[in-house]
Amino acid sequence: MSPFTREQLLELLQSNTTLEGIDLSGANLEAINLGGVNLNHANLRGARFTRANLEGADLSGALQPHLWRETRP
Numbered sequence: 001m002s003p004f005t006r007e008q009l010l011e012l013l014q015s016n017t018t019l020e021g022i023d024l025s026g027a028n029l030e031a032i033n034l035g036g037v038n039l040n041h042a043n044l045r046g047a048r049f050t051r052a053n054l055e056g057a058d059l060s061g062a063l064q065p066h067l068w069r070e071t072r073p
Contacts, residue, residue, distance in 0.1 A: 002023050002024045009032070013032070018037075019042055021041045026047060030048050030051060037057050040060050044062050
């Protein structure tokens with residue numbers, strides 16, 4: 001589970017802080033604009049992205065949603 005609340009994540013994004021390598025597992029990222037955000041090597045397992053904008057986000061090395069099915073029993 002991510003150690004960050006939704007409000008803390010919004011504050012990080014507003015201050016242009018990179019989310020590179022951050023544990024976002026289980027985080028509520030619904031309807032957040034993540035366009036252009038560096039999520040390189042972030043743990044995204046279980047994070048909720050409904051209506052989130054990921055266009056241009058750097059997901060290289062991140063555990064991405066399309067890989068979850070391969071890792072779940």
